[in-house]
Amino acid sequence: MPDEIAPAGTAARPDDVLGEILAGLGNRQKTLPAKLFYDEIGCELFNRITQLPEYYVTRAEVALLDLHADEIAARAPGANGAGGTALVEYGAADESKGVRLIDAASAPFRAYVPIDIAPSALDAIVRRMRTSHPDILLSPIAADFMQPLALPPGVATLPSMGFFPGSTIGNFRPQAVVGFLQLVRQTLSGGGEPCLVVGIDLRKDPSRLVPAYDDAAGVTAAFNRNILRHVNHLADGSFDPDSFVHRAIWNERDGRIEMHLQSPRSQTVRVGGRTIQFVAGETIHTEDSYKHTRDGFVALAATAGWRSDGFWTDPDGLFGMHLLRG
Template structure:
């Protein structure tokens, strides 16, 4: 879920810097009713590392299923991308999925990974350069939910987009449509966008994927509180909160919450926020789609469906969209 990063009219002033925007979002989110924080703040260096651990858990089907689709359908996906294109990956994180495509894209001119976690991005880019010395790798540290500038070296090339991992499901449907429009404006008319979309399925499968037996997803969720303590002078005891993941069938989404174990007051950068026992901070939504439902959403955002691939069990899908014009 996302929240406007500007300060609310009732919030004390905070500097308009990267940390200032983080603080503004936290103040606004904790003052709201119900309380909520933007999921994008999960991904500091520690959060990014925890998420990579989540992707290999036995309960977490999306990553291994998407990788299988990319392996099996890689040639068909690659055939839709222009020769000599620059591939822009939004929210790149690990390069594991990109590598599945690179074997089918010998003519790719450049790769532009975009992520808010600059340290993790730089590490991944350096490793990729070592493994693919003929590929120009030009990382961009940016919030991919907003328009950003592309490196000068790729502006004269045909552009394609890559958005794997079902991250589109973390946005409210209206926000997801606006995000797809942002991607379209960055990539330009006629561009192809390849993205992963999680599908509707049994509640038990969904909830286990977001509340694993080893507790890694719980640690990932709770790391948001640790990050607030580290970066925003927070005074929060994470042990006083517990992780909860539940499938909201009516809204077709998994919801993640941090639930207060007791009545308590926390402080962030000198500002206090009271919690009742059982009150939660809503930290993430993960919407699940049908194939037709997602195609309709993409169409409203100016994209036409080129192709879609699923696994044999219908757990996950990879879509190829083409921008109008």
Template sequence: MDKRIVENQALLNEARAGLTAIPKSLPSKWLYDDRGSALFEQITGLPEYYPTRTEIGILTDTASRLARYVPKGGALVELGSGSSLKTRILLDQLPDLGTYLPIDVSASFLQASASDLARSYASITVTPVVADFSDDIDFPVEHGAQPKTAFFPGSTLGNLTADEATALLTRVRQWPGIEAFIIGIDLVKDIRTLINAYDDAAGVTAAFNRNILHRINREAGGTFDPDRFAHEARWSSEHSRIEMHLVSHVAQTVQLAETEIAFRPGESIHTESSHKYTEDTLEKIVRAAGWTVDLFLTDASKAFAVAALRPK
């Protein structure tokens, strides 16, 4: 039997569970290794990918209003911080902020971003936290009881199911010292605009999607040939979401450590969902988790929104 090297047992366990299920799927968090994070940063600058520039526009225009939700001397906690590009817009309006706590699963990417921010904002304590925001967060002891505002830009909430989103909002609501939650959400709009945003002409999103197969090969004993899978973006009206899939071109069998995974021609792996909201559907989810929408800001075309939540 072929015993392949496994460096990431958690990835192997979740990949095996998802790829032996019907239909096949992989958790989207595994898209974001160092290369995946870098590719996503490229995606945010593509002409088809409107969410980033639209959200930046909203934040730029309303940062002084949002700053009122961050306690003086408190902590701004960013979930899935990435390059922290949008955070700078808020930080420029927060001269009395005590601490910035960026949370991300990609340790090297997080450290590089945190070091850059620490140089730019010398008066703020920047403490990176390597963690998966879908789990409970162990804050550094010195920041445990500090007043906090959570910051979750980029419409990442949409990557979660309704139950997962409610669970995340509930966990954040239970953080010690939590006072507010500033969150970015993508809104329902015409389907063609949505599809194009997740299937760009340059193929960067396709490379980002296939990168999860490279990661499984490298860390979880996989034998995927990524070129045998096509990237596909689909709109699901039933779930109000864009879905990213990797579709097998051919009948094939792939090794995953000691497990064999068979694919039919046209069979897909569902790798990511991006739910699109209305103000009403957001309100329903946040209320179930103990929050209320205190401020709801959109761009002129109502393509994207930034909401400020308060604990109920």
């Protein structure tokens, strides 16, 4: 059974990551790539965030899956055939959401392909799934899914359902959403018409949104600052994370939460052999989280060649899942 971690041939190389870091910090509005949140410590902190009272997203999504997993799984390509279907999960930090589809009464899945940039997360998924689901073919891929990638030979020709849960797609600017959806169409085309289930955090009042990104316990602040520790590790940096203040801001014009790290004083940092200057009050923009409307996301997906073939929400209408076909 090919359940070892696939070589990360399509993952970003260290020199590419350094280039992204330096390019972002060289902008007038300094930025860092949000994918750098998810080192081992960052993954642990994010798991804590999902359990916070302010962070409604995971609870709403789980409620949606508890209600609709059977219906969603029944819509997978190959559901009426004997050959089985592959569930291809993007950003699979753990298997808990994918398993809800795999275990659905109507599920046709015989293969599971978790894709994540963190090999340690994939190793843990494989260990657990070998015990909990020994009959499922496991083919994890360690890669940056924002780059072109191919499914392993054992599953490439199976009908497949892509699965992108959480609200990670909200971290992408509209142009990047289109680019990602185009890549997914290419990846999933080998077994027939591409199919993708994608989660979106729906637009709502900022009074509900902002606390989800600036919790009272400070876990999100620690998560945000941890990106600087990760940069220090990757790029021989000298950031003092405690010298930056976490900020979560609602941008009404663009329909997004922005996370920033603000320098309250002037300071100098070394990164990758370069000197980076901060003036008092200057920020590093670390993440966007776009909040989509149902129709707005359908229109965005259509520009990447997808059409809507289903939509579900949790009982409170906080979170949605689109079924797209391409």
